[in-house]
Amino acid sequence: MDECARWPQELQDVDRSDEELRCWVAERVRRLEADGRRSADTHLLPLQLPAEWGIQLYLKDESTHFSGSLKHRLARSLFLYHLVNGHLRPGMPVIEASSGSTAVSEAHVARQLDIPFVAVVPHGTSARKIALIEAAGGTCHQVDGAAGLGREAQRLADECGGLFVDQFTYAERATDWRGNNSIAVSALAQLALEPHPVPRWVVVGAGTGGTSATFGRYLRYLRLPTGLCVADVENSAFFDGWVQGDASVTTSCGSRIEGIGRPQVEPSFVPGVVDRMIRVPDAASVAGARYLSQVLGRRVGASTGTNLIACAQLITQMRERGEEGSLLTLLCDPGDRYTDTYFDDTWVAEQGWDLVPWLDALQELLPLQGG
Structure with a gap:
């Protein structure tokens, strides 16, 4: 035949592939895997x-x-989960509701990936904990009370175009x-x-x-x-x-x-x-x-x-x-x-x-x- 066969009617065909994004994600997955191997x-x-x-x-x-x-494993798994599911993209800061070990570990991982990290913590969080988060490259956003940390983390993520990684929802499926x-x-x-x-x-x-x-x-x-x-x-x-x-x-x-x-x-x-x-x-x-x-x-x-x-x-x-x-x-x-x-x-x-x-x-x- 001189030309390709035609479909009986035109198909709906939308291509959203983004090679630059795929390369960005692939590089961050590589860094996570390298951290695991080290x-x-x-x-x-x-x-x-x-x-x-x-x-x-x-x-x-x-x-x-x-x-x-122990939270180092969780932090690595959460970042990997959000990367391969297309939730995390270039330029997006990562937000977490945590004043403890999870925030410290996530700050370490975010720094390896060149991703800004913000921990939403309650007022009164000890200076030592804040220092550990900041020493790992994170920023602390302090709010009144611990009960609404998740809601505030989501609000902040919506406001700045970031991603609330939400350890309490995603931990079991990310691992x-x-x-x-x-x-x-x-x-x-x-x-x-x-x-x-x-x-x-x-x-x-x-x-x-x-x-x-x-x-x-x-x-x-x-x-x-x-x-x-x-x-x-x-x-x-x-x-x-x-x-x-x-x-x-x-x-x-x-x-x-x-x-x-x-x-x-x-x-x-x-x-x-x-x-x-x-x-x-x-x-x-x-x-x-x-x-x-x-x-x-x-x-x-x-x-x-x-x-x-x-x-x-x-x-x-x-x-x-x-x-x-x-x-x-x-x-x-x-x-x-x-x-x-x-x-x-x-x-x-x-x-x-x-x-x-x-x-x-x-x-x-x-x-x-x-x-």
Whole structure:
């Protein structure tokens, strides 16, 4: 034929391909992948319990990430998610509602990608936290109260043509739980040569819900008998929402244990992958952080203390039933971020917390030695 065949009628055909945009996104994905390749895996630390118990306890030390916490994985995953879904484009600043470790980690990642970053934080956020965010290249936008941080972040993003990355909505879907950047894949691989390579329990806290979703999905995908236990804190809606099967549960105030607990059940919390929840009093969380800090010879944050208390509860019950096995939990961030709070006796007393009974109980129920 001298010419191409014709369609019976004209097709609607709109081409919005943008080679410049594709190149911009590809370069930022490359930088994220390069950051991952430069980063060594985080250590799995064994904590020595009495040998006759037949129980091993392991800490995955996420404080060794470049930005200092478990949230480094989340920050990398969130940026990657928004890039490959076409949400993030050249010239758009990134906005997040966070005054803690997530903002610090996202500021680090944004700087690597040459993207402006703004953290929406409440007035009264400690100068130390603001300094960490700013040292990582971020800017802090302070507002009255913590309850409306998300709404203010979205308003600011709309006003400046930016992107509200919204960790509490996107954490569970942004994380590739079977492969790239997955803490579950990493931790279970590290257990392979241990006495009990398939843990009886994995214990994590819930802030966004992304970490519990990652572990819960992966454990089911591998068809393992491991139980997933989420340790929650006072003034958090996750525990009651899970127990009642009601995602609309709220609380009247926020968590005092930074990084975990929320006044509402966040969209990224996936209740169906959780086997058990333990609510830990705030005084116990702080006592757990101090106790573990003495064992390790370096300070850990209070959310790690929450995890430790839940592990102590599970280990006590395993011993009562004569069970042996292993437990895996997380060291979420370093305690040097909390010198003027959880490790300050005056500040702790002002909260009305008595740590002594919890410290005594830990020494009896969980006599630990370092790895």
